[in-house]
Protein backbone atom coordinates (compact mmCIF):
# COMPACT_ATOMS: atom_id res chain seq x y z
CA UNK A 1 0.00 0.00 0.00
CA UNK A 2 2.78 2.38 1.00
CA UNK A 3 4.46 1.69 -2.35
CA UNK A 4 1.27 2.49 -4.22
CA UNK A 5 0.78 5.74 -2.31
CA UNK A 6 4.36 6.87 -2.82
CA UNK A 7 4.10 5.99 -6.55
CA UNK A 8 0.95 8.10 -6.69
CA UNK A 9 2.73 11.08 -5.14
CA UNK A 10 5.69 10.61 -7.44
CA UNK A 11 3.34 10.70 -10.39
CA UNK A 12 1.79 13.87 -9.06
CA UNK A 13 5.19 15.48 -8.67
CA UNK A 14 6.31 14.38 -12.14
CA UNK A 15 3.16 15.65 -13.83
CA UNK A 16 3.28 18.88 -11.83
CA UNK A 17 6.85 19.49 -12.93
CA UNK A 18 5.86 18.83 -16.57
CA UNK A 19 3.10 21.41 -16.26
CA UNK A 20 5.42 23.92 -14.73
CA UNK A 21 8.06 23.41 -17.45
CA UNK A 22 5.44 24.20 -20.06
CA UNK A 23 4.07 27.07 -18.02
CA UNK A 24 7.53 28.52 -17.51
CA UNK A 25 8.71 28.25 -21.10
CA UNK A 26 5.32 28.94 -22.65
CA UNK A 27 5.89 25.82 -24.78
CA UNK A 28 2.96 23.73 -25.84
CA UNK A 29 3.31 19.97 -25.49
CA UNK A 30 4.19 18.56 -28.89
CA UNK A 31 2.15 15.68 -30.21
CA UNK A 32 3.72 13.12 -32.52
CA UNK A 33 2.55 13.47 -36.09
CA UNK A 34 1.99 10.47 -38.36
CA UNK A 35 1.11 11.34 -41.92
CA UNK A 36 -0.11 8.27 -43.78
CA UNK A 37 0.26 9.29 -47.41
CA UNK A 38 -1.32 6.74 -49.71
CA UNK A 39 -0.85 6.48 -53.44
CA UNK A 40 -3.61 6.79 -56.04
CA UNK A 41 -6.39 6.24 -53.52
CA UNK A 42 -9.66 7.63 -54.85
CA UNK A 43 -12.25 9.63 -52.95
CA UNK A 44 -14.66 6.70 -53.02
CA UNK A 45 -12.19 3.86 -52.51
CA UNK A 46 -12.74 3.47 -48.77
CA UNK A 47 -16.04 2.48 -47.29
CA UNK A 48 -16.34 5.43 -44.91
CA UNK A 49 -16.58 7.75 -47.93
CA UNK A 50 -19.71 6.02 -49.08
CA UNK A 51 -19.29 4.53 -52.54
CA UNK A 52 -16.84 1.72 -51.95
CA UNK A 53 -17.85 -1.87 -52.52
CA UNK A 54 -14.86 -2.99 -50.47
CA UNK A 55 -14.89 -2.89 -46.68
CA UNK A 56 -11.93 -1.04 -45.19
CA UNK A 57 -12.62 -1.46 -41.46
CA UNK A 58 -9.36 -0.07 -40.11
CA UNK A 59 -9.58 3.12 -42.15
CA UNK A 60 -13.25 3.36 -41.28
CA UNK A 61 -12.37 3.14 -37.60
CA UNK A 62 -9.93 5.97 -38.12
CA UNK A 63 -12.79 8.01 -39.63
CA UNK A 64 -15.21 6.94 -36.87
CA UNK A 65 -12.80 8.10 -34.20
CA UNK A 66 -11.56 11.12 -36.14
CA UNK A 67 -12.73 13.73 -38.62
CA UNK A 68 -13.54 12.93 -42.21
CA UNK A 69 -12.89 15.85 -44.54
CA UNK A 70 -15.06 15.90 -47.63
CA UNK A 71 -13.45 18.76 -49.55
CA UNK A 72 -9.74 18.27 -48.99
CA UNK A 73 -7.33 18.22 -51.89
CA UNK A 74 -3.90 17.11 -52.94
CA UNK A 75 -2.31 20.00 -54.81
CA UNK A 76 -1.91 17.97 -57.97
CA UNK A 77 -3.45 15.04 -59.80
CA UNK A 78 -0.09 13.22 -59.87
CA UNK A 79 2.43 12.15 -57.31
CA UNK A 80 5.65 14.16 -57.64
CA UNK A 81 4.08 17.63 -57.67
CA UNK A 82 1.70 16.76 -54.80
CA UNK A 83 4.62 15.56 -52.69
CA UNK A 84 6.74 18.56 -53.63
CA UNK A 85 3.98 20.92 -52.45
CA UNK A 86 3.32 18.92 -49.31
CA UNK A 87 6.96 19.05 -48.20
CA UNK A 88 7.76 22.61 -49.31
CA UNK A 89 4.48 24.48 -48.82
CA UNK A 90 4.84 25.75 -52.37
CA UNK A 91 2.72 24.93 -55.40
CA UNK A 92 4.77 22.67 -57.67
CA UNK A 93 3.64 24.44 -60.83
CA UNK A 94 5.73 27.42 -59.70
CA UNK A 95 8.87 25.37 -60.27
CA UNK A 96 9.95 23.70 -63.53
CA UNK A 97 10.93 20.04 -63.39
CA UNK A 98 8.42 18.99 -60.77
CA UNK A 99 6.28 16.74 -63.00
CA UNK A 100 6.21 12.92 -62.61
CA UNK A 101 9.89 12.19 -61.95
CA UNK A 102 11.78 9.47 -63.81
CA UNK A 103 13.46 6.92 -61.57
CA UNK A 104 16.88 8.47 -62.12
CA UNK A 105 15.87 12.08 -61.40
CA UNK A 106 18.06 14.25 -59.20
CA UNK A 107 16.59 15.55 -55.95
CA UNK A 108 14.07 18.17 -57.05
CA UNK A 109 13.80 19.98 -53.71
CA UNK A 110 16.75 22.38 -53.34
CA UNK A 111 18.85 21.48 -50.30
CA UNK A 112 18.61 24.96 -48.84
CA UNK A 113 14.81 24.64 -48.51
CA UNK A 114 13.35 24.56 -45.03
CA UNK A 115 10.95 21.71 -45.66
CA UNK A 116 8.04 20.58 -43.50
CA UNK A 117 10.21 18.01 -41.66
CA UNK A 118 13.07 20.53 -41.46
CA UNK A 119 10.71 22.99 -39.84
CA UNK A 120 9.58 20.32 -37.35
CA UNK A 121 13.18 19.45 -36.53
CA UNK A 122 13.54 23.03 -35.28
CA UNK A 123 10.79 22.26 -32.79
CA UNK A 124 12.68 19.24 -31.51
CA UNK A 125 10.98 16.58 -33.59
CA UNK A 126 12.76 13.52 -34.87
CA UNK A 127 11.59 13.08 -38.46
CA UNK A 128 11.37 10.14 -40.84
CA UNK A 129 10.14 9.23 -44.28
CA UNK A 130 9.30 5.59 -44.83
CA UNK A 131 7.96 4.44 -48.20
CA UNK A 132 7.58 5.92 -51.64
CA UNK A 133 9.75 8.97 -52.31
CA UNK A 134 9.51 9.98 -55.99
CA UNK A 135 11.16 13.36 -55.52
CA UNK A 136 14.51 12.39 -57.04
CA UNK A 137 17.80 11.53 -55.37
CA UNK A 138 21.35 12.75 -55.81
CA UNK A 139 22.89 15.86 -57.31
CA UNK A 140 22.68 17.00 -60.95
CA UNK A 141 24.68 13.93 -61.99
CA UNK A 142 22.01 11.73 -60.38
CA UNK A 143 22.28 9.18 -57.59
CA UNK A 144 25.33 7.00 -57.07
CA UNK A 145 23.38 3.80 -56.47
CA UNK A 146 26.58 1.94 -55.57
CA UNK A 147 27.96 4.49 -53.14
CA UNK A 148 26.60 7.24 -50.94
CA UNK A 149 23.30 8.50 -52.32
CA UNK A 150 23.16 12.18 -51.55
CA UNK A 151 21.51 14.64 -51.42
CA UNK A 152 18.21 13.07 -50.46
CA UNK A 153 15.71 13.19 -47.59
CA UNK A 154 18.43 13.39 -44.93
CA UNK A 155 19.78 16.59 -46.49
CA UNK A 156 16.36 18.26 -46.50
CA UNK A 157 15.10 17.68 -42.99
CA UNK A 158 14.59 13.97 -42.33
CA UNK A 159 16.56 12.20 -39.60
CA UNK A 160 15.79 8.79 -41.05
CA UNK A 161 14.67 7.50 -44.43
CA UNK A 162 13.72 4.14 -45.86
CA UNK A 163 12.65 4.52 -49.44
CA UNK A 164 11.16 3.08 -52.52
CA UNK A 165 13.28 5.59 -54.46
CA UNK A 166 10.73 6.50 -57.16
CA UNK A 167 7.71 4.24 -57.67
CA UNK A 168 7.12 0.50 -57.65
CA UNK A 169 6.84 0.48 -61.43
CA UNK A 170 10.17 2.22 -62.06
CA UNK A 171 13.75 1.04 -61.79
CA UNK A 172 15.86 0.83 -59.68
CA UNK A 173 13.81 -1.82 -57.85
CA UNK A 174 15.71 -1.60 -54.58
CA UNK A 175 15.17 -0.01 -51.18
CA UNK A 176 17.36 2.86 -50.06
CA UNK A 177 17.95 3.32 -46.33
CA UNK A 178 19.41 6.69 -45.43
CA UNK A 179 22.28 7.03 -47.93
CA UNK A 180 22.61 3.48 -49.22
CA UNK A 181 20.91 0.76 -51.21
CA UNK A 182 19.86 -2.02 -48.83
CA UNK A 183 21.57 -5.45 -49.28
CA UNK A 184 23.74 -4.36 -52.16
CA UNK A 185 26.58 -6.66 -53.12
CA UNK A 186 29.51 -4.45 -54.11
CA UNK A 187 30.57 -7.05 -56.68
CA UNK A 188 27.29 -6.71 -58.53
CA UNK A 189 26.90 -2.97 -59.06
CA UNK A 190 23.63 -1.38 -60.10
CA UNK A 191 23.32 0.44 -63.41
CA UNK A 192 20.23 2.42 -64.33
CA UNK A 193 19.22 3.95 -67.65
CA UNK A 194 16.12 5.74 -68.83
CA UNK A 195 17.46 6.22 -72.37
CA UNK A 196 18.01 2.68 -73.61
CA UNK A 197 18.86 -0.92 -72.68
CA UNK A 198 22.12 -1.44 -70.78
CA UNK A 199 22.45 -5.06 -71.82
CA UNK A 200 21.05 -5.97 -75.24
CA UNK A 201 20.73 -9.60 -74.16
CA UNK A 202 18.76 -8.93 -70.99
CA UNK A 203 15.10 -9.98 -71.22
CA UNK A 204 12.45 -7.26 -71.28
CA UNK A 205 8.70 -7.27 -70.90
CA UNK A 206 8.38 -6.44 -74.56
CA UNK A 207 10.61 -9.25 -75.87
CA UNK A 208 9.85 -11.87 -73.25
CA UNK A 209 6.23 -11.82 -72.15
CA UNK A 210 6.60 -15.52 -71.30
CA UNK A 211 8.69 -14.50 -68.27
CA UNK A 212 6.00 -12.28 -66.77
CA UNK A 213 3.55 -12.95 -63.97
CA UNK A 214 1.96 -9.55 -64.53
CA UNK A 215 1.75 -8.12 -68.04
CA UNK A 216 1.81 -4.47 -69.03
CA UNK A 217 -1.24 -2.93 -70.66
CA UNK A 218 0.64 0.19 -71.71
CA UNK A 219 4.26 1.21 -71.13
CA UNK A 220 6.00 -0.77 -68.35
CA UNK A 221 7.60 -3.20 -70.82
CA UNK A 222 11.27 -2.77 -70.04
CA UNK A 223 13.41 -4.44 -67.33
CA UNK A 224 11.87 -7.48 -65.65
CA UNK A 225 12.15 -7.71 -61.87
CA UNK A 226 10.22 -10.29 -59.83
CA UNK A 227 8.32 -11.39 -62.95
CA UNK A 228 7.02 -7.86 -63.56
CA UNK A 229 8.29 -5.54 -66.27
CA UNK A 230 8.99 -1.93 -65.30
CA UNK A 231 9.66 1.53 -66.67
CA UNK A 232 13.40 1.99 -67.33
CA UNK A 233 16.43 -0.24 -67.60
CA UNK A 234 18.47 -1.67 -64.79
CA UNK A 235 21.23 -4.26 -64.45
CA UNK A 236 23.03 -5.64 -61.39
CA UNK A 237 22.05 -5.31 -57.74
CA UNK A 238 20.50 -8.82 -57.72
CA UNK A 239 20.82 -9.29 -53.96
CA UNK A 240 19.11 -5.94 -53.36
CA UNK A 241 16.05 -6.39 -55.59
CA UNK A 242 12.74 -6.01 -53.84
CA UNK A 243 9.82 -8.39 -53.85
CA UNK A 244 6.61 -6.47 -54.50
CA UNK A 245 4.59 -8.92 -52.39
CA UNK A 246 6.55 -7.75 -49.32
CA UNK A 247 6.20 -3.98 -49.78
CA UNK A 248 3.51 -3.48 -47.15
CA UNK A 249 5.17 -5.82 -44.63
CA UNK A 250 8.59 -4.25 -45.07
CA UNK A 251 7.29 -0.69 -44.73
CA UNK A 252 5.14 -1.54 -41.70
CA UNK A 253 8.12 -3.23 -40.06
CA UNK A 254 10.30 -0.18 -40.63
CA UNK A 255 7.57 2.14 -39.33
CA UNK A 256 7.16 0.02 -36.20
CA UNK A 257 10.90 0.05 -35.58
CA UNK A 258 11.01 3.82 -36.03
CA UNK A 259 8.06 4.43 -33.69
CA UNK A 260 9.55 2.07 -31.12
CA UNK A 261 12.86 3.92 -31.21
CA UNK A 262 11.23 7.33 -30.94
CA UNK A 263 8.40 6.57 -28.55
CA UNK A 264 9.83 8.84 -25.86
CA UNK A 265 10.42 11.93 -27.98
CA UNK A 266 8.23 13.91 -30.38
CA UNK A 267 8.41 12.46 -33.88
CA UNK A 268 7.06 13.14 -37.34
CA UNK A 269 6.60 10.07 -39.50
CA UNK A 270 5.82 10.63 -43.15
CA UNK A 271 4.61 7.14 -43.92
CA UNK A 272 4.22 6.95 -47.63
CA UNK A 273 2.62 3.69 -48.70
CA UNK A 274 3.18 1.99 -52.02
CA UNK A 275 -0.45 0.89 -52.04
CA UNK A 276 -2.52 1.25 -54.09
CA UNK A 277 -0.17 2.23 -56.93
CA UNK A 278 0.77 -0.14 -59.76
CA UNK A 279 2.05 -2.78 -59.97
CA UNK A 280 -0.61 -4.07 -57.60
CA UNK A 281 0.89 -7.21 -56.15
CA UNK A 282 -0.57 -8.02 -52.75
CA UNK A 283 0.99 -10.33 -50.19
CA UNK A 284 -0.54 -13.82 -50.41
CA UNK A 285 -2.57 -13.07 -47.24
CA UNK A 286 -4.66 -10.65 -49.27
CA UNK A 287 -4.66 -12.31 -52.70
CA UNK A 288 -8.20 -13.03 -53.86
CA UNK A 289 -9.70 -11.61 -50.65
CA UNK A 290 -11.46 -8.60 -52.16
CA UNK A 291 -13.12 -10.37 -55.06
CA UNK A 292 -12.03 -7.38 -57.12
CA UNK A 293 -8.67 -8.55 -58.32
CA UNK A 294 -5.30 -7.07 -57.36
CA UNK A 295 -6.55 -3.48 -57.04
CA UNK A 296 -9.07 -4.54 -54.40
CA UNK A 297 -6.57 -6.83 -52.72
CA UNK A 298 -3.97 -4.07 -52.25
CA UNK A 299 -6.73 -1.86 -50.91
CA UNK A 300 -7.31 -4.47 -48.19
CA UNK A 301 -3.55 -4.54 -47.66
CA UNK A 302 -3.56 -0.76 -47.23
CA UNK A 303 -6.36 -1.09 -44.71
CA UNK A 304 -4.31 -3.65 -42.80
CA UNK A 305 -1.33 -1.27 -42.88
CA UNK A 306 -3.36 1.50 -41.25
CA UNK A 307 -4.50 -0.93 -38.54
CA UNK A 308 -0.88 -1.87 -37.85
CA UNK A 309 0.19 1.74 -37.39
CA UNK A 310 -2.69 2.41 -34.99
CA UNK A 311 -1.87 -0.77 -33.11
CA UNK A 312 1.77 0.09 -32.48
CA UNK A 313 0.84 3.60 -31.33
CA UNK A 314 -1.69 2.10 -28.91
CA UNK A 315 0.85 -0.47 -27.70
CA UNK A 316 3.14 2.30 -26.48
CA UNK A 317 0.31 4.43 -25.12
CA UNK A 318 0.93 7.05 -27.79
CA UNK A 319 -2.59 7.28 -29.21
CA UNK A 320 -3.55 10.29 -27.09
CA UNK A 321 -0.39 12.10 -28.00
CA UNK A 322 -0.33 11.44 -31.73
CA UNK A 323 -2.02 13.31 -34.51
CA UNK A 324 -2.73 10.95 -37.39
CA UNK A 325 -3.43 12.31 -40.85
CA UNK A 326 -4.51 9.90 -43.57
CA UNK A 327 -4.76 11.02 -47.18
CA UNK A 328 -3.68 10.36 -50.78
CA UNK A 329 -1.31 12.00 -53.27
CA UNK A 330 -3.89 12.06 -56.06
CA UNK A 331 -7.14 10.45 -57.08
CA UNK A 332 -7.94 7.03 -58.44
CA UNK A 333 -6.86 5.32 -61.62
CA UNK A 334 -8.11 1.94 -62.73
CA UNK A 335 -5.85 0.70 -65.55
CA UNK A 336 -2.52 2.44 -64.93
CA UNK A 337 -0.40 0.26 -67.15
CA UNK A 338 -0.77 -3.38 -66.08
CA UNK A 339 -3.29 -6.06 -67.00
CA UNK A 340 -4.45 -6.57 -63.43
CA UNK A 341 -8.20 -6.97 -64.06
CA UNK A 342 -8.90 -3.66 -62.31
CA UNK A 343 -11.32 -2.59 -65.04
CA UNK A 344 -12.97 -5.98 -65.50
CA UNK A 345 -13.58 -6.55 -61.79
CA UNK A 346 -14.62 -3.06 -60.77
CA UNK A 347 -18.32 -3.98 -60.59
CA UNK A 348 -20.32 -1.29 -58.78
CA UNK A 349 -17.32 0.03 -56.83
CA UNK A 350 -17.05 3.79 -57.46
CA UNK A 351 -13.44 4.70 -56.73
CA UNK A 352 -13.91 8.41 -57.46
CA UNK A 353 -17.19 8.64 -55.58
CA UNK A 354 -19.53 11.10 -57.28
CA UNK A 355 -16.64 13.03 -58.80
CA UNK A 356 -15.58 13.19 -62.43
CA UNK A 357 -12.12 12.38 -63.79
CA UNK A 358 -9.43 10.73 -61.71
CA UNK A 359 -5.65 10.68 -61.38
CA UNK A 360 -4.12 13.02 -64.02
CA UNK A 361 -7.37 15.02 -64.43
CA UNK A 362 -8.38 18.65 -63.93
CA UNK A 363 -11.80 17.38 -62.85
CA UNK A 364 -12.44 16.95 -59.13
CA UNK A 365 -11.49 13.29 -58.75
CA UNK A 366 -7.93 14.25 -59.73
CA UNK A 367 -7.20 15.98 -56.43
CA UNK A 368 -10.20 15.60 -54.12
CA UNK A 369 -9.10 12.69 -51.98
CA UNK A 370 -9.93 11.03 -48.68
CA UNK A 371 -8.54 13.03 -45.80
CA UNK A 372 -8.98 11.83 -42.23
CA UNK A 373 -7.53 13.37 -39.09
CA UNK A 374 -7.50 11.67 -35.74
CA UNK A 375 -6.20 12.77 -32.36
CA UNK A 376 -7.59 10.79 -29.46
CA UNK A 377 -9.05 12.95 -26.75
CA UNK A 378 -8.32 16.19 -28.63
CA UNK A 379 -10.61 15.77 -31.62
CA UNK A 380 -14.13 14.49 -31.23
CA UNK A 381 -14.58 11.54 -33.52
CA UNK A 382 -17.18 10.42 -36.01
CA UNK A 383 -17.80 13.80 -37.59
CA UNK A 384 -17.14 15.27 -40.98
CA UNK A 385 -15.89 18.67 -42.05
CA UNK A 386 -16.73 20.18 -45.45
CA UNK A 387 -14.17 23.01 -45.39
CA UNK A 388 -12.15 23.50 -48.55
CA UNK A 389 -8.70 22.36 -47.43
CA UNK A 390 -5.42 21.89 -49.27
CA UNK A 391 -2.51 19.62 -48.43
CA UNK A 392 -0.27 22.62 -49.10
CA UNK A 393 -1.57 24.02 -45.81
CA UNK A 394 -0.27 21.14 -43.74
CA UNK A 395 3.10 22.90 -43.55
CA UNK A 396 1.88 26.14 -41.93
CA UNK A 397 -0.80 24.37 -39.89
CA UNK A 398 1.65 21.88 -38.40
CA UNK A 399 4.10 24.73 -37.79
CA UNK A 400 1.37 26.38 -35.73
CA UNK A 401 0.77 23.15 -33.88
CA UNK A 402 4.47 22.77 -33.11
CA UNK A 403 4.80 26.47 -32.32
CA UNK A 404 7.43 27.15 -35.00
CA UNK A 405 7.43 30.55 -36.70
CA UNK A 406 7.31 30.44 -40.51
CA UNK A 407 9.12 33.18 -42.39
CA UNK A 408 7.42 34.87 -45.34
CA UNK A 409 9.75 33.34 -47.95
CA UNK A 410 9.30 29.87 -46.47
CA UNK A 411 6.31 27.76 -47.60
CA UNK A 412 4.90 30.66 -49.68
CA UNK A 413 1.59 29.00 -50.57
CA UNK A 414 0.92 27.40 -47.21
CA UNK A 415 -1.63 28.98 -44.88
CA UNK A 416 -2.20 28.15 -41.26
CA UNK A 417 -5.55 26.38 -41.04
CA UNK A 418 -4.83 24.49 -37.83
CA UNK A 419 -8.32 25.15 -36.43
CA UNK A 420 -9.77 23.41 -39.49
CA UNK A 421 -7.31 20.55 -39.27
CA UNK A 422 -8.31 20.02 -35.63
CA UNK A 423 -11.98 20.44 -36.55
CA UNK A 424 -12.45 23.52 -34.36
CA UNK A 425 -13.62 25.37 -37.47
CA UNK A 426 -15.03 24.64 -40.90
CA UNK A 427 -13.79 27.87 -42.42
CA UNK A 428 -12.84 27.20 -46.03
CA UNK A 429 -9.60 28.29 -47.57
CA UNK A 430 -10.14 31.54 -49.48
CA UNK A 431 -9.26 29.76 -52.73
CA UNK A 432 -7.56 26.56 -53.86
CA UNK A 433 -5.58 25.70 -56.98
CA UNK A 434 -5.64 22.25 -58.58
CA UNK A 435 -3.02 21.06 -61.09
CA UNK A 436 -3.59 18.36 -63.70
CA UNK A 437 -0.97 16.17 -65.41
CA UNK A 438 -0.47 18.67 -68.22
CA UNK A 439 -0.46 21.52 -65.67
CA UNK A 440 -3.89 22.85 -66.53
CA UNK A 441 -4.79 24.83 -63.44
CA UNK A 442 -8.21 25.09 -61.84
CA UNK A 443 -9.32 27.59 -59.25
CA UNK A 444 -11.86 26.84 -56.53
CA UNK A 445 -13.57 29.63 -54.62
CA UNK A 446 -16.50 28.59 -52.49
CA UNK A 447 -18.83 26.55 -54.64
CA UNK A 448 -17.32 27.77 -57.90
CA UNK A 449 -14.70 25.98 -59.92
CA UNK A 450 -12.94 27.52 -62.89
CA UNK A 451 -10.81 25.36 -65.19
CA UNK A 452 -8.53 27.41 -67.39
CA UNK A 453 -8.60 26.80 -71.16
CA UNK A 454 -6.12 24.17 -72.27
CA UNK A 455 -4.89 22.65 -75.48
CA UNK A 456 -4.22 19.38 -73.65
CA UNK A 457 -5.99 16.16 -74.64
CA UNK A 458 -9.52 15.59 -73.38
CA UNK A 459 -8.93 11.93 -72.63
CA UNK A 460 -5.97 9.90 -71.46
CA UNK A 461 -6.71 6.98 -73.77
CA UNK A 462 -4.40 4.58 -71.95
CA UNK A 463 -6.07 4.98 -68.59
CA UNK A 464 -9.45 6.02 -69.97
CA UNK A 465 -9.49 9.14 -67.81
CA UNK A 466 -11.33 12.32 -68.72
CA UNK A 467 -8.63 14.95 -68.26
CA UNK A 468 -10.90 17.99 -68.06
CA UNK A 469 -9.08 19.89 -70.78
CA UNK A 470 -11.07 22.11 -73.14
CA UNK A 471 -9.82 24.94 -75.35
CA UNK A 472 -12.42 27.23 -73.77
CA UNK A 473 -12.88 28.14 -70.10
CA UNK A 474 -15.02 25.95 -67.87
CA UNK A 475 -17.03 27.02 -64.87
CA UNK A 476 -18.90 24.66 -62.58
CA UNK A 477 -21.15 25.20 -59.60
CA UNK A 478 -19.97 22.35 -57.40
CA UNK A 479 -22.81 22.83 -54.91
CA UNK A 480 -25.43 22.01 -57.53
CA UNK A 481 -23.27 20.03 -59.88
CA UNK A 482 -20.46 18.19 -58.04
CA UNK A 483 -20.03 15.91 -61.06
CA UNK A 484 -18.96 18.86 -63.26
CA UNK A 485 -21.42 18.14 -66.03
CA UNK A 486 -22.79 21.60 -66.79
CA UNK A 487 -20.24 24.11 -67.99
CA UNK A 488 -21.68 27.49 -66.98
CA UNK A 489 -18.85 29.61 -68.43
CA UNK A 490 -21.05 31.25 -71.06
CA UNK A 491 -23.85 31.81 -68.51
CA UNK A 492 -21.61 33.70 -66.07
CA UNK A 493 -18.92 35.42 -68.17
CA UNK A 494 -18.19 37.98 -65.43
CA UNK A 495 -17.46 35.30 -62.89
CA UNK A 496 -15.19 33.56 -65.41
CA UNK A 497 -13.34 36.82 -65.96
CA UNK A 498 -13.00 37.42 -62.25
CA UNK A 499 -11.71 33.92 -61.56
CA UNK A 500 -9.27 34.06 -64.46
CA UNK A 501 -7.90 37.34 -63.10
CA UNK A 502 -7.59 35.87 -59.63
CA UNK A 503 -5.76 32.82 -61.01
CA UNK A 504 -3.42 35.08 -63.01
CA UNK A 505 -2.70 36.99 -59.84
CA UNK A 506 -1.96 33.82 -57.87
CA UNK A 507 0.34 32.66 -60.68
CA UNK A 508 2.31 35.90 -60.46
CA UNK A 509 2.79 35.78 -56.68
Ligand code: NG6
Pocket residue numbers: 039040078079080100134167169218219220231277278330336337
Ligand atom coordinates in the same frame (compact mmCIF):
# COMPACT_ATOMS: atom_id res chain seq x y z
C1 NG6 B 1 2.91 7.28 -65.59
C2 NG6 B 1 2.89 5.76 -65.64
C3 NG6 B 1 1.96 5.27 -64.54
C4 NG6 B 1 2.39 5.82 -63.21
C5 NG6 B 1 2.50 7.34 -63.28
C6 NG6 B 1 3.04 7.94 -62.03
C7 NG6 B 1 3.22 4.85 -67.92
C8 NG6 B 1 2.58 4.49 -69.21
N1 NG6 B 1 2.41 5.31 -66.95
O1 NG6 B 1 3.79 7.77 -66.54
O2 NG6 B 1 1.94 3.89 -64.54
O3 NG6 B 1 3.62 5.29 -62.83
O4 NG6 B 1 3.36 7.71 -64.32
O5 NG6 B 1 2.18 7.75 -60.99
O6 NG6 B 1 4.41 4.73 -67.77
S1 NG6 B 1 2.32 8.65 -59.73
O7 NG6 B 1 1.25 8.27 -58.84
O8 NG6 B 1 3.62 8.36 -59.19
O9 NG6 B 1 2.19 10.02 -60.19
Ligand code: CA
Pocket residue numbers: 039040078079277329330
Ligand atom coordinates in the same frame (compact mmCIF):
# COMPACT_ATOMS: atom_id res chain seq x y z
CA1 CA C 1 0.07 8.77 -56.98
